[in-house]
Amino acid sequence: MTQPDNFGFGEEAALLKSSARKFFTDRFPTSTLHALVAGDHRPERASECQWDPGMWQELVELGWTMLAVPESAGGVGLPAVAVAGLAEELGRAAFPCPLLGTINASYVLATCGAEAAPALAEIAEGRSASLAITNSVGSWSPGDTDVSCRDGVLNGTAWYVQDARKAARLLVSAQTETGLGLYWVATDAPGVSVQADTIVDLTRDQAHVCFDNVQATRVAANGLAALGQAMPAIWTVLAADMVGAAEWQLQTTVEYVGTRRQFDRPLGFFQAVKHPLVNVMLQIDQAKSLVYNAACAIDTDPARAAQYAHMAKAAASEAAAFAADRSVQLHGGIGFTWECFVHLYFKRQKHSQLLWGDAAWHRARLADIVIGPTTAGV
Amino acid sequence: MSDSASKDTPEQAEFRLYCRDWLAANRPPDPTVRLPLSALEIMTTGQLDYLQAWQKAAYDAGLVGCDYPRSVGGGGRKDCQRVANEEMLTARTPYFPNIIGLGMAAPTVFYHAGEELKQRLLPRLFSGEDIWCQGFSEPGAGSDLASVQTFAERRGEKWVINGHKVWTSLAHFAEWMILLLRTDKSQKYDGLSYFVVPIRAALGKGVTVRPLIKITGETGFNEVIFDNLEVDDGYRLDELGKGWQVAMTTLLHERGAGELQTPRAGGLKSKGSHATTAHNLIEFARTARRDGKPAADDALLRDRIMQQLICETALTQNQRRSRVPALLDHPMRLPLQNKLLASEISQHTAALALEVAGASASLYLGDDNAPAGGQWNLAHMNSYGMTIAAGTSEVQRNILGERVLGLAKSK
The missing domain is CATH 1.10.540 (Butyryl-Coa Dehydrogenase, subunit A; domain 1)
Incomplete structure (x- = not known):
């Protein structure tokens, strides 16, 4: 199958991306983010869930939370390249909200068939969601879960649930007698208890969620197939967020080394500063090109989607880690402080780097696809 | 849409x-x-x-x-x-x-020569009847190109050229050379002028071409010595003292970032030739052995081969994205990365292939047992031509840092 030259990134996608850029630039400058999430610096603080639900509601009204819900299910049904463009701008603003989780749930539900229609309708009505599909050791393999389900009743704990305290619904994977099932649960349903994790990243919240005899609606009997089909989009959208955040790190550091002077020169004059920043740019651009390539494959060439999404998330993980590393180092002493904004993105990127699989994890799976499994076995 | x-x-x-x-x-x-x-x-x-x-x-x-x-x-x-x-x-x-002619001389002549010279x-x-070469670098002027010392002295309507150019690919076949030289010793950038010179016609009459032997043992590039070569003023491109600006047209096109697309053909697999690609590396790793198993089964090598495949795919996708304005923040950002990335990626791929080869990486072209006929070694050594020529990787990073990121200039 041939892909369009322009990734299928048309006028509608371009308009969405530029609107999102303007919305976040106007309404959510980094000073606002810092004031919102960095009030308490104490390392032993309990994690708070600091966000702006009013602004989130504006995102809902703009339709951005239902972009990945198919039109047939009442959503907007934009192609993945357009969703990636929005995610890139979200990452650039590091806006705390359950948008990625909601998009992720949309992608999984969209593969599930009729059973999932009511859940998709809830997202189309503006409900937020998050994936609860990870076990206690943080396995990124879809299908590894510590939750089980019998007769529509969930028991067990889902770990590393992103933005759990902001989300209204959870998409839970659970072992059943016949395999892996997917279930749709309200976060305030009886028997659900959201136990906040204390995390480094100030721009997100995370929790483990305990299910104690929770009545749940099944949305897919073959959860493994649904997750397998949706994971490339989930990796790609997160990679887009990381590319946007890395671009913020690059531009912010470039601005700083243009102003800060030592040895009678701006820091950016020195090649020990200039060249690493160029290397950050090179990595961002490679990751960005791979993100839109993967998104385009999700839209037009599904057989290659997993392969390209592995590349995108691997490259984005490396770029995010490197941009984070250089942004702090090249800010020098001020970069080591709580008052300098770079720590917010440093922490977000270090979190994103490992979320849904780090670079080495994705490269190992990519190798299994393009080289084939090792002949000797594991 | x-x-x-x-x-x-x-x-x-x-x-x-x-x-x-x-x-x-x-x-x-x-x-x-x-x-x-x-x-x-x-x-x-x-x-x-x-x-x-x-x-x-x-x-x-x-x-x-x-x-x-x-x-x-x-x-x-x-x-x-x-x-x-x-x-x-x-x-x-x-x-x-005629790669230098098509990629560098043609756009430069087109933008900076008079109509009659262009038509000629x-x-x-x-x-391709006239092969072209490029006289830019000198023993004392590499990355600091504007310090060239080859000098043209005016005598009426003629110029008399003396100097020494190096790393001149194709000079041994070339009819013409694009030549950056100095017409004024008192100013660095504004003292430069740009000529086209019929060097083949002047062989033995003011022009000497000598081969330089490359790190690989191959020939292919040369040094060119000018000893009182007389050239018409009509062979000067653009104004006197504008040589640096003209050279920028050449370099921009050389790096694939110019206005005019370079005619480019290729893809023919010649017997014994060998492309430095991740795909070829994967095929090689299936046949090479490590600890009694295919090298392609080694987890660490698999990871590093995938890194090369990812970079190579990203380069292709960069080229694709460079034609989608809505996904670009700066028009020169991707074009100026192209040469730097392409050269470094193939260098790393070739170096990794030599690791995959193990002990047999020691064997070169003349050895019957050399893997891929010794081509990985050849490609690895030749790759330094790409990371050094046309602005070293270090200079490319300066250009990207200064023109795209807006960082303070090194000069």
Whole structure:
């Protein structure tokens, strides 16, 4: 199958991306983010869930939370390249909200068939969601879960649930007698208890969620197939967020080394500063090109989607880690402080780097696809 | 939703079909000689004759110089060279031998020479009948190109040139040279001027070309010595003292970031030649052994091979994204990365292949047991030509840092 030259990134996608850029630039400058999430610096603080639900509601009204819900299910049904463009701008603003989780749930539900229609309708009505599909050791393999389900009743704990305290619904994977099932649960349903994790990243919240005899609606009997089909989009959208955040790190550091002077020169004059920043740019651009390539494959060439999404998330993980590393180092002493904004993105990127699989994890799976499994076995 | 960037204009669509038909009927026979990896390594007249015949045929068919005006021997088309290039690469043709002429001299002459000179030089350049070379670098002027010392002294309507140019690829076959030199010793940048010089006609009469032997043992590039060479003022491009600005046109096109698309063909697999790609590395790793198992089973090697595959794919996707304005924050950001990335990626791929080869990486071209005929070693050593020539990787990083990121200039 041939892909369009322009990734299928048309006028509608371009308009969405530029609107999102303007919305976040106007309404959510980094000073606002810092004031919102960095009030308490104490390392032993309990994690708070600091966000702006009013602004989130504006995102809902703009339709951005239902972009990945198919039109047939009442959503907007934009192609993945357009969703990636929005995610890139979200990452650039590091806006705390359950948008990625909601998009992720949309992608999984969209593969599930009729059973999932009511859940998709809830997202189309503006409900937020998050994936609860990870076990206690943080396995990124879809299908590894510590939750089980019998007769529509969930028991067990889902770990590393992103933005759990902001989300209204959870998409839970659970072992059943016949395999892996997917279930749709309200976060305030009886028997659900959201136990906040204390995390480094100030721009997100995370929790483990305990299910104690929770009545749940099944949305897919073959959860493994649904997750397998949706994971490339989930990796790609997160990679887009990381590319946007890395671009913020690059531009912010470039601005700083243009102003800060030592040895009678701006820091950016020195090649020990200039060249690493160029290397950050090179990595961002490679990751960005791979993100839109993967998104385009999700839209037009599904057989290659997993392969390209592995590349995108691997490259984005490396770029995010490197941009984070250089942004702090090249800010020098001020970069080591709580008052300098770079720590917010440093922490977000270090979190994103490992979320849904780090670079080495994705490269190992990519190798299994393009080289084939090792002949000797594991 | 608009999808215009993915569609040919009517002119491009018609031209694409024409190219496809012509190539189907006129793709040249496979060569009987081994062709080097690129035109810059052409060593023998046998290689050159084959490649020149191909370029002439492609030019006569209208596949070379498509976007230049008809008045200077071009095709008079709009944005069609890209189409011809895509079709030639798809058809796996030989490459063009006049690589410096097409990629650097032609756009420079086009933008900076008078009409008469353009009409005289460009048709034979496009056809490959005149091979061109580039006289920029000197023993004392590498990355700091503006410090060239080759000097032209005015005598009436003539200039008398003395100096020493190095790393001059194709000079041993070239009719013409683009030459950056100094006409004023009191000013660094504004003391430079730019000439086209008929060097073949002057061999033994003020011009000496001597081969330089490369790290690989191959020849292919040269040093060129000017000893009181007389040149007409009519061979000067643009104004006196504007040599640096003219050289920027050359360099921008050399790095693939210029206005005019360079005619580019290639893809022909010559016997014994070998592309430095992740795909070839994977195939090699399946056959190489490590601890009694295929090297392709080794987890650490798999990871590193995937890193190369990812970079290589990203480079292709960068080129694709560079044509989607909505996904670009700065118009030169991707074009200026191209040469830097391409050269470093292939260097790392070749270096990794030598690790995969294990002990057999010690064997070179002349050894029957050398993996891939010793081509990985050759590619690895030759890759330094790419990371050093046309602005070293270090200079490329300066350019990107200064022009794209806006960081303070190093000079």
